[in-house]
Structures are given as C-alpha cells and as structure tokens.
Amino acid sequence: MGPEEFRFDFTHFAPLSANELDDVERTVNEAVVRDIELKFHLMALEEAKRYGAIAHFEEEYRGKERVRVVEVPGVSVELCGGCHVRRTGEIGLFLILAEEGVAAGTRRIRAVVGLKAWEHIRKLRWWVKKAAGLLEVPEKDLVGGVERKLLEIQELRAQIKRLEEERALSMADALVSRAEEINGIKLLGAVVEGGPEQAKRLVDTLAERLGRCAVILGTEKEGRAVLIAKVVGAPLSAGDLVRAAAEAVGGKGGGRPSFAQGGGPNADKLPDAIAKALYEARTVLVKNRRM
Numbered sequence: 001m002g003p004e005e006f007r008f009d010f011t012h013f014a015p016l017s018a019n020e021l022d023d024v025e026r027t028v029n030e031a032v033v034r035d036i037e038l039k040f041h042l043m044a045l046e047e048a049k050r051y052g053a054i055a056h057f058e059e060e061y062r063g064k065e066r067v068r069v070v071e072v073p074g075v076s077v078e079l080c081g082g083c084h085v086r087r088t089g090e091i092g093l094f095l096i097l098a099e100e101g102v103a104a105g106t107r108r109i110r111a112v113v114g115l116k117a118w119e120h121i122r123k124l125r126w127w128v129k130k131a132a133g134l135l136e137v138p139e140k141d142l143v144g145g146v147e148r149k150l151l152e153i154q155e156l157r158a159q160i161k162r163l164e165e166e167r168a169l170s171m172a173d174a175l176v177s178r179a180e181e182i183n184g185i186k187l188l189g190a191v192v193e194g195g196p197e198q199a200k201r202l203v204d205t206l207a208e209r210l211g212r213c214a215v216i217l218g219t220e221k222e223g224r225a226v227l228i229a230k231v232v233g234a235p236l237s238a239g240d241l242v243r244a245a246a247e248a249v250g251g252k253g254g255g256r257p258s259f260a261q262g263g264g265p266n267a268d269k270l271p272d273a274i275a276k277a278l279y280e281a282r283t284v285l286v287k288n289r290r291m
Helices: 018-033 045-051 114-135 139-176 195-210 238-248 267-290
Strands: 005-011 039-043 067-072 076-079 094-103 106-113 180-182 185-191 213-221 224-232 252-255 259-264
Touching: 018 094, 039 045, 045 067, 045 076, 094 114, 106 114, 114 139, 139 185, 139 195, 180 267, 185 195, 185 267, 195 213, 195 224, 213 238, 213 267, 224 238, 224 267, 238 252, 238 259, 238 267
Parallel strands: 185 213
Antiparallel strands: 005 106, 039 067, 067 076, 094 106, 180 185, 213 224, 224 259, 252 259
C-alpha cells in the first residue's frame, strides 16, 4: 500500500461481476473528475451513525470516544482513520487491478491511482499493440483476430488428429501381418514412432483387429523408452509383459492384466525390450499348451 495504490475490504458474499467492477471504476473516476472537496468530522460513534456514516467494520470503532468521519459530499460518508486527500481531483486516474476473496463473506478490491494507474495502462497498450502486430490486425480488431486464430488452431488440431488416426490405421495394416499365433493367441510386438498417445491408439486398433491377442509396443518420448501392452482373451498379463520389457530399458512398469504401461531411460534398448516381452509371452503360452 502507498500513495498510489490501495486495497479496500468490504462485506459481500459473491465476486463482483465485470459490469459491477466497471460501475465502481466509473463512479470513482466521475467523483475524481468533479474535484470534490472532502470534509472531515470528529464525533461520537452513535452521532456519526445518525449523520449517515457507513462503518464497513464497525467492531474496529467500538469503545472509542470519538471517531473520524470522512465525507465526500454527494458521494459517501464513512468512518475511517486513514490519511486522505483534500480534494478528489488529487487522486488522478483510478484503476482496479483485481477483486478477490480474502475471507468468508469478505471481498477485497486492489487498485492503483495517478501515475501508477497511467503506467499500468501504458503497459497494457504496449501489449495490445504487440499482440495486434503479431496477428497482423488493427488494434481495434484484436479480439476478432484472436478468435479467428483460435478457430484456425482448433481446425489444425482436428486435422492433425485425423492424420494421426489415418497413420495409425496404415501402421496397423503393416503390423497385423507380422503377428504370430500360438495356441490360438496372436502375439505382436514392435517399436513404433509417434510417441505414447499414438502408440495407445495403435495398440487399441491392433487388438481390435487381432481378436484374442497380446500386443506390446515400444515408442520414444523425449529420449526415454515408453512401453504399452494390451491383452485380449489370452492367459497372459499385460502387467507381466511390461515389467519384463521395462527391465531391458532400465526402468519399471505394470498395470492391469488387460492393459499396462511402463518405461525407462534407455530408448535404444527398445528392440531388446520388445523381444524380451514376446519371449515371456511365448513361454507362458507354450507351457499352457503342454498342460
């Protein structure tokens, strides 16, 4: 707090709306422009209340012989012990920075005035100019420019998602033919590109196409190995397959019998990890066939 910034606490049980904050700013700035001379009174609390003074936190004034009343004629009459200007015009521009809750039923307005308010607006104007330049639109069209850019981004994200889905289908076509079958269960493992999200979509697609199967895929994210496994209708555990593979990449993993994931720091060991998981699956399936 200081000569050019302040906070004001008041009783209210909900945040002020944007329109209400605008009304507060306008009311204060209108009083500032009128350059009203303030009046100060010292009187007993009850007398002050009869005079029309508002005590936002009356308990602070109880027990005092006399209280200080600050009056802005035609605007407000309040109890206050703080320092005040002699005329409202001395305040200069009034600008609300924030309105926030500080306790149950208590709200707070933080604001700046004078040159500090002007400096804040100057910075905002600079950012508006900068943003308009980046979007290549006039400043008055900035909001429309941002909305159009957001729409473009949404459309591009939708296109990327469609392309990723198409890529996953294409990769699935190529991988399905590589599956081996043991005792009616199809096994498939591979190292794929595209990162974890792409691998998750791909493992679902492959499992759907293969039927009773165990699929384990390895991929890379930021230099680390990521492993994803899915088991459908097979006497295998996806968690066990991922744990076996994760050892090869220096990490760990686990999950449900039907789906699991893990990883480790050694992405260059992904082929070994997939091979280890497939060996684990073959061993279990062959053992079950002999039983």
